[in-house]
Amino acid sequence: MSMPVPSLAEASAGIAAGTLSPVALTEAALARIAALDPKLNAFITLTGDRARQAAAVAEAEIKAGKKRGPLHGIPYALKDIYDAAGIRTTAHSKLLIDNVAKGDATTTAKLEAAGMVLLGKLSTHEFARGGPTDALPFPNAKNPWNTAHFAGGSSSGSAVAVASGMVGLAMGSDTGGSIRLPATFCGLVGMKATYGVISRRGVVPLSFTLDHAGPLTRTVEDCALAMQVLAGYDPGDPGSAREAVPDYSADLRKGVAGLTIGRARAYDIEAGVDAEMMAAVDAAAEKWRVLGAKIIDVVLPSKQRMDACIQTILLAEGFAIHGEWLRTRPQDYGRVTRERLMMGAFVTGGEYVQAQRLRRIITAEVDAVLVGCDAILCAGNPTAAPRVVDVDEGPFRRSHPITGPFNATGHPGLALPCGFGASGLPLGLQLIGRSYGEAMLLRIAQAYEQAAGWLARRPELEG
Amino acid sequence: MPESDPEAEFDMALARAGLVVPPERRAAMMEGFRAWCEMRKLLNEPMPLATEPAFALTQPAGPRAFSSQAESLGDSENATKQNFRGSSPRHDAAGRL
Numbered sequence: 001m002s003m004p005v006p007s008l009a010e011a012s013a014g015i016a017a018g019t020l021s022p023v024a025l026t027e028a029a030l031a032r033i034a035a036l037d038p039k040l041n042a043f044i045t046l047t048g049d050r051a052r053q054a055a056a057v058a059e060a061e062i063k064a065g066k067k068r069g070p071l072h073g074i075p076y077a078l079k080d081i082y083d084a085a086g087i088r089t090t091a092h093s094k095l096l097i098d099n100v101a102k103g104d105a106t107t108t109a110k111l112e113a114a115g116m117v118l119l120g121k122l123s124t125h126e127f128a129r130g131g132p133t134d135a136l137p138f139p140n141a142k143n144p145w146n147t148a149h150f151a152g153g154s155s156s157g158s159a160v161a162v163a164s165g166m167v168g169l170a171m172g173s174d175t176g177g178s179i180r181l182p183a184t185f186c187g188l189v190g191m192k193a194t195y196g197v198i199s200r201r202g203v204v205p206l207s208f209t210l211d212h213a214g215p216l217t218r219t220v221e222d223c224a225l226a227m228q229v230l231a232g233y234d235p236g237d238p239g240s241a242r243e244a245v246p247d248y249s250a251d252l253r254k255g256v257a258g259l260t261i262g263r264a265r266a267y268d269i270e271a272g273v274d275a276e277m278m279a280a281v282d283a284a285a286e287k288w289r290v291l292g293a294k295i296i297d298v299v300l301p302s303k304q305r306m307d308a309c310i311q312t313i314l315l316a317e318g319f320a321i322h323g324e325w326l327r328t329r330p331q332d333y334g335r336v337t338r339e340r341l342m343m344g345a346f347v348t349g350g351e352y353v354q355a356q357r358l359r360r361i362i363t364a365e366v367d368a369v370l371v372g373c374d375a376i377l378c379a380g381n382p383t384a385a386p387r388v389v390d391v392d393e394g395p396f397r398r399s400h401p402i403t404g405p406f407n408a409t410g411h412p413g414l415a416l417p418c419g420f421g422a423s424g425l426p427l428g429l430q431l432i433g434r435s436y437g438e439a440m441l442l443r444i445a446q447a448y449e450q451a452a453g454w455l456a457r458r459p460e461l462e463g
Numbered sequence: 464m465p466e467s468d469p470e471a472e473f474d475m476a477l478a479r480a481g482l483v484v485p486p487e488r489r490a491a492m493m494e495g496f497r498a499w500c501e502m503r504k505l506l507n508e509p510m511p512l513a514t515e516p517a518f519a520l521t522q523p524a525g526p527r528a529f530s531s532q533a534e535s536l537g538d539s540e541n542a543t544k545q546n547f548r549g550s551s552p553r554h555d556a557a558g559r560l
Contacts, residue, residue, distance in 0.1 A: 209518045239518075308505035315499075319480075327481040339492060345480035346473070346499055354506040356516030363517060396495030 002035040004165020008222040012070040022073030026055035041139040042161040045121040054117040072115030076169040080121035081204035094332045105202025123157030126337040131393035134334030144459040149385040152182030159186040174212045177403025180415035184380030184428030195410035196241030199234035207317035210407040220446040224248040256447045257292030262373035267300045271402040273379045280419040280427040306405035312355035319344020339395035363409040380428030384421040414441040
C-alpha cells in the first residue's frame with residue numbers, strides 16, 4: 001500500500017530534522033506513482049533511474065553539510081511542455097513525439113539548482129490547447145476525486161499528480177486558466193504569477209503574450225516555497241520582468257486584519273457560477289471577514305468584453321505558432337487541438353491589434369479596481385469538475401473560462417480550494433492581485449486555508 | 464454597408480491559410496466561426512484614436528533575447544519569437560511592469 005507524499009514544507013522539515021531522507025522520499029513517490037498512475041495517467045515519461053541518482057546525490061550533499069535550500073532532495077515533476085535536458089518534450093503530441101530537449105527550461109534549471117529531484121514529465125492537453133478526450137499518443141489524465149469527471153486542463157497531469165499524492169510540486173502553464181482550472185477541479189493551490197515573473201524560456205509556447213508558467217501544490221505554504229525558487233528575471237525570456245524577488249513566505253502568517261478583499265459577485269453571475277460554487281465563495285468571503293478583513297463589492301469589466309479580448313489574442317498567436325503544421329501535418333494533431341488552432345485563421349491583423357488595444361484599456365480598468373482593495377475574489381470555475389462526457393470540446397467553446405481575463409491583463413491569480421460540492425468534488429475560488437502582488441495573495445490565501453480546514457480531505461484512492 | 468457572407472468569409476479565410484476542413488467537420492467549424500463573428504463585434508468599442516496596443520514591441524537595452532525553444536524543437540524559424548515587453552499604463556519608460 002502506498003502513501004501520499006508529504007507536502008513540500010513537511011518534507012523539508014523532515015529532511016532538516018534528519019527524520020526523512022531524499023532517497024526514501026523519492027522511493028515513496030515512485031511507489032505511489034507505480035500504484036496509482038496506471039489508473040490516473042498523470043505521467044507521460046517517468047524518469048525513475050534519474051530520480052534515484054539525483055536523490056542519492058542530494059542525500060550525500062545534505063549529509064556533507066552542503067544543503068542548497070529548503071527544497072533540496074524533494075521530488076517534483078514537469079508538465080510535458082517544459083524542457084529538461086536529455087528528456088523528450090512531447091507537448092502530449094505526435095508532432096513532438098521524438099523531440100528530446102537539448103537543455104533545461106529556465107524553470108527546470110532553477111528547480112534543479114535548488115536540489116530538487118525530477119520524477120518525470122506529465123500529461124497535458126495537446127500543446128496546452130486540446131481537450132480531455134482527444135485521441136493522442138498517450139492517455140489523458142483522470143481526476144483522482146472521480147475519474148469520470150474532468151481533471152481540468154491543460155495542466156491535467158500536473159494537478160492529478162499532486163492531488164493523488166505522487167509529488168508535492170508540479171509545474172503547469174496557464175494561457176487562459178490552465179493552472180487555475182485543474183487546481184480548482186482537483187482541490188489544489190495553483191499560482192499564475194504576474195506576466196513576466198516566472199520565465200517561459202524552454203516551455204513550448206501557445207500564445208506568447210498570454211502564456212504564464214507556474215506551480216501547482218497542495219498547500220499555500222508550498223506554493224510560496226516554490227515561488228521563491230521560480231521567480232526572477234530571465235534575459236532568455238523576452239517577456240521577463242526586471243523585478244526584485246520578494247520573500248514570499250515572510251508575510252505568510254500575518255493574517256488579514258486590516259486588508260480589503262473585493263468580492264466580484266457580478267462577475268461570477270455573468271460567468272454563470274452555479275449555486276453551490278457561489279455559496280462556497282461567499283462563505284469564504286465571510287470567513288475572511290471573521291478573520292478581520294474588510295469585504296467590499298467590486299465591479300470588474302464585463303466578462304464578455306474581456307473574453308473577446310483574450311480569445312482574439314489566443315486564436316491569433318496560437319495560429320502564428322501552429323499555422324505551418326496545420327497546413328502540412330493536420331492529421332498529426334488530435335481533432336480538438338487541430339480545430340481550436342485552425343480557428344485562428346479567421347482572425348485578421350486588424351482584429352488582433354484591436355484586441356491588444358482593448359487589452360490595454362481593460363488592464364487599466366482592473367488596475368483601478370485594485371486601487372480600492374488588496375485582492376479581488378471570484379470563483380475558480382462556474383461549477384465543480386463536470387463529467388468528462390459533458391466537457392465542451394468544440395472548435396470554439398460556448399462559454400469561456402472565468403480565469404482567462406487575467407491572462408490578458410497579466411495580473412497574478414491564485415486558485416485556492418474552498419470546499420466540496422454535493423457530488424464530493426472540490427470547489428475552488430480565485431484571488432486576483434495587483435501586479436507583483438503574489439506575496440499578498442499568498443498571505444490572504446494562507447489565512448483562509450488554515451481557518452477553513454479543507455486540507456485534511458484527500459481523494460479516496462487505493463494503494 | 465453591404466452584408467457580410469459568413470460562408471464566403473469562412474471559405475476565403477481557410478483558403479488563404481491553406482487549410483482544409485473535412486466535410487464531416489464543416490458544420491461544427493462553421494458554428495465556431497459564427498460564434499467568433501459575434502464575439503469580435505465587441506472589439507470595436509469606441510476608443511481614442513491614439514490608444515496603443517498593450518505589450519507593444521520595445522527595443523531592449525542590451526542584446527536582443529531569443530528563445531532557445533526553437534533549438535529544442537529543431538526549428539530555427541521558431542527562434543524568431545517576438546520580443547514582447549510591457550507598455551500598458553503600469554509600465555515605466557524602460558518598459559518595466
